[in-house]
Amino acid sequence: GWLLACYRSLFASLALLPMVSWRRVRWRPGLLVSAATFTAMNTSYVIGLTRTSAAAATFLQYTSTVWVFLFGWLALKERVHRGNVVALLCAVSGIMWIVLAERDQQRADGNLFALGSGIGFAGVVLSLRWLRDEDSTWLTFLNHLISGLVLLPIVLPRGVELQPLQWLLIALLGIFQMGLPYVLAARGVALVTVQEAALILLLEPILNPIWVWLCWGEHVGWPTLIGGGLILGGLAVRYAAWKGPEVVTD
Structure with missing residues (x-):
C-alpha cells in the first residue's frame, strides 16, 4: 500500500512537470494544506484498499460527499x-x-482507513475550490510531488524490488489514474460549487466496475448496480428534474 501510494504520486508529478506554466507559479500557505490533505487521502485509500473489499474502499472514500x-x-x-x-x-x-x-469481504481496520480517505478527499475538494485561482497543473503537480516525497522515507527502507512491468504499471497509474484526472478535477472545481463537484465525482466509482466489465468481463454484482442506480438517480434529480430555488442555510 505504501509503495503504490508513493511511487504512483511521484510518477504523476514527473508527468506533469513539463506541463507546469512556471510563470504562473506562486507560493501561499494554503498549498501546504492542500498537499497535506492529498497525502492523507492517497495513503489511507491505498492502505484501505489492501485491507478490505475494493467496493467498500472506493465507496467509503466517497463518503467525502x-x-x-x-x-x-x-x-x-x-x-x-x-x-x-x-x-x-x-x-x-x-x-x-x-x-x-459486501460486508463479508471487509475488515474493520480497512474500512476505517477508507473512511479516513473520505475525510481526506473532502479536504482535497475543498482545497481545490479554495485555491481555484491557482494554476490547476501547478497545484496538482505540487500535491503529488509532496505526497510522494513524504512517503519516500517510509518506502525506501523496505527494500522492495519491482519488476520492469510493475514499474510500468505504476507509472501508467500515476499518469492516467492520478495526474491527468486531478488536473481536470482542479479545473472543474474552480467552475462549480464544492457540492456539485462532490456529486459529479461520484460518477467515478460507478464507472470503475463498468469499465472493468467492458475491458475484462469481470462480473458486476447487484449491490454495485443497485447502489450505483441510486447515486445516478440522485444526480438525475439534481440536473434534470429539480427546478426548485436555492435555499440559503446561513
Whole structure:
C-alpha cells in the first residue's frame, strides 16, 4: 500500500512537470494544506484498499460527499440547493447499500482507513475550490510531488524490488489514474460549487466496475448496480428534474 501510494504520486508529478506554466507559479500557505490533505487521502485509500473489499474502499472514500456539503456550507458559506440535498441523500443511500451488501469481504481496520480517505478527499475538494485561482497543473503537480516525497522515507527502507512491468504499471497509474484526472478535477472545481463537484465525482466509482466489465468481463454484482442506480438517480434529480430555488442555510 505504501509503495503504490508513493511511487504512483511521484510518477504523476514527473508527468506533469513539463506541463507546469512556471510563470504562473506562486507560493501561499494554503498549498501546504492542500498537499497535506492529498497525502492523507492517497495513503489511507491505498492502505484501505489492501485491507478490505475494493467496493467498500472506493465507496467509503466517497463518503467525502457528506463532509464536502458540511464544510462547504460552514467554511465556504456556499448556498445549499434543495436538489443537492436530494442527490446527497440518494448518494449516501447508494454508498451504504454497496458497503453493507459486501460486508463479508471487509475488515474493520480497512474500512476505517477508507473512511479516513473520505475525510481526506473532502479536504482535497475543498482545497481545490479554495485555491481555484491557482494554476490547476501547478497545484496538482505540487500535491503529488509532496505526497510522494513524504512517503519516500517510509518506502525506501523496505527494500522492495519491482519488476520492469510493475514499474510500468505504476507509472501508467500515476499518469492516467492520478495526474491527468486531478488536473481536470482542479479545473472543474474552480467552475462549480464544492457540492456539485462532490456529486459529479461520484460518477467515478460507478464507472470503475463498468469499465472493468467492458475491458475484462469481470462480473458486476447487484449491490454495485443497485447502489450505483441510486447515486445516478440522485444526480438525475439534481440536473434534470429539480427546478426548485436555492435555499440559503446561513
